Amino acid sequence: MNAGTALLHDEEMTKYKLLWVDPACEIEVPERLTASHDALVRNGLADRCVSVPVREATDADILLVHSREYLEAVKTTPDLTLEELQEFTLQFGDVYFHPNIYRCAKLAAGAALQLVDSVMTGKVRNGLALVRPPGHHSMHGAASGFCVFNNVAIAARYAKQTHGVKRVLIVDWDVHHGQGVQECFEDDPGVLYFSWHRYEHQKFWPNLRESDYDSVGKGEGTGFNINVPWNRVGMKNADYLSVFCHVLLPVAYEFCPDLVLVCAGFDSAIGDPEGQMSAGPDIFAHLTHLLMNLAGGRLCAVLEGGYNLTSLQQSVCQTVQTLLGDPAPPPENLDGPCQSALESLRCVRAAHQPHWSCLKHAAELPSFEVSTKRIKDEEKSQQTAGEPVWPEPRKRVAPPVRTAVVLPDGVSLPDGCKAFSSLEDSDPGGAVRTLSSLLLLVEKMQKNEICSGLALVSDVSMAMMCVAQHTAAVLNKRALVVCVGGSRLPGLITEDGKTLLVQMSRDEADEQGGRCFVPVRLKKGCSDASGFMQAVLGLLLPLGYQYDPDLVLLVRMEGSGVCDGAWLQLTGLLQGVAQGHTLVLMQKGEEACVAPTASSLLGDAAPPLGPLDAPLAEDVEALERLRVRLQVDWKLLQTTAPETEEARSADANLPPFV
Ligand code: X5A
Ligand code: ZN
Numbered sequence: 001m002n003a004g005t006a007l008l009h010d011e012e013m014t015k016y017k018l019l020w021v022d023p024a025c026e027i028e029v030p031e032r033l034t035a036s037h038d039a040l041v042r043n044g045l046a047d048r049c050v051s052v053p054v055r056e057a058t059d060a061d062i063l064l065v066h067s068r069e070y071l072e073a074v075k076t077t078p079d080l081t082l083e084e085l086q087e088f089t090l091q092f093g094d095v096y097f098h099p100n101i102y103r104c105a106k107l108a109a110g111a112a113l114q115l116v117d118s119v120m121t122g123k124v125r126n127g128l129a130l131v132r133p134p135g136h137h138s139m140h141g142a143a144s145g146f147c148v149f150n151n152v153a154i155a156a157r158y159a160k161q162t163h164g165v166k167r168v169l170i171v172d173w174d175v176h177h178g179q180g181v182q183e184c185f186e187d188d189p190g191v192l193y194f195s196w197h198r199y200e201h202q203k204f205w206p207n208l209r210e211s212d213y214d215s216v217g218k219g220e221g222t223g224f225n226i227n228v229p230w231n232r233v234g235m236k237n238a239d240y241l242s243v244f245c246h247v248l249l250p251v252a253y254e255f256c257p258d259l260v261l262v263c264a265g266f267d268s269a270i271g272d273p274e275g276q277m278s279a280g281p282d283i284f285a286h287l288t289h290l291l292m293n294l295a296g297g298r299l300c301a302v303l304e305g306g307y308n309l310t311s312l313q314q315s316v317c318q319t320v321q322t323l324l325g326d327p328a329p330p331p332e333n334l335d336g337p338c339q340s341a342l343e344s345l346r347c348v349r350a351a352h353q354p355h356w357s358c359l360k361h362a363a364e365l366p367s368f369e370v371s372t373k374r375i376k377d378e379e380k381s382q383q384t385a386g387e388p389v390w391p392e393p394r395k396r397v398a399p400p401v402r403t404a405v406v407l408p409d410g411v412s413l414p415d416g417c418k419a420f421s422s423l424e425d426s427d428p429g430g431a432v433r434t435l436s437s438l439l440l441l442v443e444k445m446q447k448n449e450i451c452s453g454l455a456l457v458s459d460v461s462m463a464m465m466c467v468a469q470h471t472a473a474v475l476n477k478r479a480l481v482v483c484v485g486g487s488r489l490p491g492l493i494t495e496d497g498k499t500l501l502v503q504m505s506r507d508e509a510d511e512q513g514g515r516c517f518v519p520v521r522l523k524k525g526c527s528d529a530s531g532f533m534q535a536v537l538g539l540l541l542p543l544g545y546q547y548d549p550d551l552v553l554l555v556r557m558e559g560s561g562v563c564d565g566a567w568l569q570l571t572g573l574l575q576g577v578a579q580g581h582t583l584v585l586m587q588k589g590e591e592a593c594v595a596p597t598a599s600s601l602l603g604d605a606a607p608p609l610g611p612l613d614a615p616l617a618e619d620v621e622a623l624e625r626l627r628v629r630l631q632v633d634w635k636l637l638q639t640t641a642p643e644t645e646e647a648r649s650a651d652a653n654l655p656p657f658v
Contacts, residue, residue, distance in 0.1 A: 005323045006118045006127025007049035008111040009037050013132045016098035020086055025096045027273060027307040028146040033132050036303070039313035043395075045320045052118050052127070057109035057154065064157040065150050065184055070141040074148060077102050092143040094205065105133050105148035112155040115300045120163040120259070125605070126292070126299040126323045128264065128316070134304040136178030136263045137206070145176060145206065152263050152302050153184040156191050159259050166190060169257035169294065171248065172197075173240075173287055174265020174304040175275035177211040177227065181263065187221040192255050194248050196240075196268070198275055199229030213347040216355065223355025226251065228348050232340040233276035237283045237331055238636060239341035240268075241545055244290055246639050247348055249537045250358035252294055253569075256611040260291050260299045266306030266315035270390050273307055281314035282393050285328040286545075286576055288319050293572040297605025299323070314393055325603035326398045327451055327580025334546055336635025339642075346640040357614030358534055361624045363640045399451045403601040404444070406437045406455035411591055414598035420453070431458060438463060438583070439470050445581045446475055446550060452575070452601040453583040456594060460587040461486070464555045467583065472498035477550035482540065482574065484526055484567070485560020500547050502540055504532065505560075507622075515633065518543065520626065522619050526562035530615040535623055536570055542636035544577040552578045558587040568596055568606035575601070 014030035040046040062071050073088075078099045080088060085097045108131035115129045135152055137145030152170060159165040170185075172178045172195035185191040198204045199211055217225035228243055266284070267275040291299055301319060306312035322328055337345070349362035404420035405413065413419050422437040434457055444450040457463040464481065471479045476498075483503040502518045506525035513519045520539060522531045544552070552574050556567070575582050584597055600606060631637040 003122060004050045004124045005048070005320065006052045006115055006124040007040065007046060007320070008052050008054050008115055008127065008129040008131070009033075010054040010107055010111070013104045013107055016100040016104050016132075018096050019082060019098060020096075022096060024094045025146065028096075028132075030132070031309060032306060032312060033130055035309040035313045036130055036316045039317050040320055043317050043321075045317060045324065048324055049127070049320065050118075050124050052114055052124070054107050055110040055114055056103075056106040057113060057149065061109060061113060061154055061158060062106075062149055064161070065140065065153045066138075067141040074102050074105070074143075094145050095143045095147065097143075101133060101148060107131070108133055108135065109149045109151045109154050112151040112300070112302045113158050115302070116155050116159050116163070116259070119298050119300055120159065120165070125297050126301075128301045128303070128320055128323060130303050130316075132303075134265070135302070136172060136174060136181050136265070136304050137176065138180045139183055144180065146305075147180065150180045150184065152178075152261050153181050155300065155302065156185070156261055160190060165258045167192070167255060167257045168259050168261060169252055169255060170194065170261045170263060171291060172263035172265070172304075173268055174263050175268035175272065175277060176265065176305060177206065177208065178263050178304075179206055179208055179211065182210070182215065182225055182227075185221065186217055186225060187219040189220050189224050192224045192226070192252070192257065194226040194228075194252075195263075196228035196230060196243060198233065198277070200231055200233075213344065213351050216351055223352060226348065226352060228344055230277075230341070231344060232338070235277045235279060235338070235341060236333060236335075237279050238334050239337045240279050240283050241286065241331070241334070242337040242341065242542065242636055242638070243345060244287065245537055245542045245636070246345055247352075249290060249541075250534065251352065251356050252291075253533050253537065253609065254356055254358050254612045256608055257295045258298070258608075260295045262291070262299065262301040263304045264301040264319065265304030266312045269306070269308075269311045269315045270388055271308040271311035274305065278388065280332050280390060280393070281311060281318050282329050282332055284315045285318040285322045285396075286331055288322040289328050289576045290573065292322070293569055293606045294608070296608050318393060321396055326396055328576050329394060329396055330548060330579060331545060334548065334636065336638060342638055342641035349639060357530075358612070360614065361620050366641070397448070399448050401450040402603070403452045403454060403598060404441055404450045405453065405594075405598060406434060406441065406457075407594070408456060408588065411456060411594060414595045416602050417454070417598050420450075434458075435463065435466055438467055442467055442471055442551060442583060443475065445583065446477055448579075451580050454586070454594065454598055454601060455584070456586050456588055456591065458588050460555060460557060460585050463585050464553065467553055467585070468499050471551055471553070472496060478547070479551045479553050480544050480547055480549040480577065481553045481555065482570070483555045484557060484562050484570070486557030500543070500549070502543065504535060504540075505557075518626070518630065521622060523616050526560050526566070528616065528619070529563055529566045529609055530612045531619040531623075532562065532566045533569065533609070533612060534615050534620065536566075536573060539623060539627060539630075539637065541573060541576075543630070543634055544574060546634050546636040549578045550581065552582040554582055554584045556584065556586045556590065556593070558589065564593070564596060565607060565609040567593070568600050569609065571597055571600040572606045
């Protein structure tokens with residue numbers, strides 16, 4: 001079972017604040033930390049975490065990233081007078097100093113290091129460090145944007161040096177560009193830095209040319225820096241998810257990190273005065289979940305920004321509850337990405353197309369000028385829309401039973417699972433009993449009494465058909481049926497829109513599919529992990545998110561050929577939809593797969609797949625054709641904006657918060 005979630009917090013880090021008037025800095029307040037921590041306590045989440053003490057970063061730790069001169073300069077600040085502090089602050093941008101900030105900055109960086117130690121030694125699986133000051137803006141020789149030491153950059157260097165980590169992925173979902181992190185690792189192929197950020201064609205702070213999509217890294221590190229500029233405010237859940245599915249995740253899986261660090265800023269959530277975005281706090285459950293099967297689950301999140309205290313605490317709770325392994329809530333308001341997001345998506349994919357084989361088929365840079373007319377449109381729509389309001393996220397209740405299994409006699413019960421059966425005596429182990437157990441299991445999943453299920457059956461196609469029909473016709477619920485392997489399927493799936501069937505299998509007869517049937521045909525079937533993952537990340541996940549099913553029925557056909565690693569990634573990732581209500585059906589004879597699948601359903605991370613090779617060119621082309629055909633109905637599959645003037649100005653007519 002998963003080894004727990006660390007929470008790092010120390011009241012000392014609330015003990016500095018802005019001592020003079022500076023409108024640019026007044027939002028960075030001690031209450032950011034107290035509100036976040038109080039919310040975790042109030043929701044019973046802090047108690048479920050392993051509390052890890054914070055320490056001060058040493059000079060040697062800080063010098064991993066910063067210059068000696070800068071460190072020595074910061075060391076003088078505790079003894080400065082108020083006037084001298086103000087004077088000292090003036091040499092940097094959008095930051096303030098305080099007599100106690102040096103101490104807090106050492107604790108913030110030290111907290112990140114303690115978290116890395118806890119995760120790398122296996123004391124915990126993952127964790128969150130609640131820290132102030134934040135870190136991602138601070139540079140080799142300068143403070144910036146409320147940041148003094150670059151907590152996450154120091155943690156990445158430290159992980160490489162102390163724990164022999166070879167590849168670190170840094171995901172910066174803060175709404176600002178972590179230019180300090182970019183600067184630090186620009187030429188380092190061992191650290192893949194991903195950042196999305198409000199940019200507005202360089203009109204938003206820190207207003208840097210090098211925050212744009214075409215800064216892809218330098219020298220050896222070319223391709224290992226990914227910037228996604230948001231050129232409009234008001235980005236929503238769909239915009240964020242589509243960038244994860246079509247850029248970050250494919251590249252991250254190809255890179256195969258040993259450790260994931262998150263610059264966890266929550267100013268990218270709705271209500272934040274800096275970000276002005278419209279993604280709900282619930283999106284952080286999904287962003288977190290989608291990263292939790294990388295690096296064997298080794299994920300360290302470190303707080304960066306987040307200035308609306310309500311939005312901040314809700315987002316922090318969503319993140320921690322997901323780290324703890326609770327199923328994610330259904331994502332709200334998933335329409336398609338907006339035109340501006342699609343334009344950014346296309347640019348990023350085009351810029352990285354030479355560097356990542358998962359992007360080999362990405363469209364080229366748009367032929368039109370990306371910025372000129374757009375800026376005028378944006379100026380028009382920058383009227384203030386008032387404070388956005390959003391509902392408080394629903395309380396996420398984990399069902400009393402996590403994973404129930406229906407197994408034939410003689411197959412041992414995997415640790416942590418509950419044996420499940422509909423009847424106590426008649427026909428034990430028989431086909432009828434197995435089926436009635438499955439139907440009852442699905443009903444209990446829909447009542448949220450059981451989260452997920454696993455069954456080993458003698459006729460997997462028949463079981464799939466029965467469960468799918470029952471779910472649609474009797475329970476009146478929507479099922480996403482994912483069929484791994486197998487040949488041509490009987491016409492089982494109803495055309496009532498209650499069932500969406502995706503079949504991933506070997507290239508066979510040319511089948512068109514339809515609205516309810518998506519045949520994903522791969523040359524080598526499911527045995528090629530690269531092609532398989534490409535299909536899962538770029539096609540199946542966005543489809544699943546957009547379809548928003550009540551149940552995922554994951555069917556492993558006999559002789560599917562899927563490799564264990566890819567199968568477990570699929571099982572893990574799919575639990576992000578349908579609130580983790582996944583029922584896995586496997587054919588008798590696949591006993592060896594029961595325990596690892598059960599472990600994934602229980603919330604354990606899948607083992608890393610290893611760096612992925614390039615998928616077969618024909619598979620890439622086939623998937624691309626399928627994506628293009630389906631994107632008409634499923635907008636989350638879009639990766640480019642239509643190049644018409646009409647479509648391009650569509651966003652500008654929307655009020656900022658919809
Ligand atoms: C960590 C962070 C924001 C700085 C904004 C300056 N910094 N205008 O979110
Ligand atoms: Zn920020």
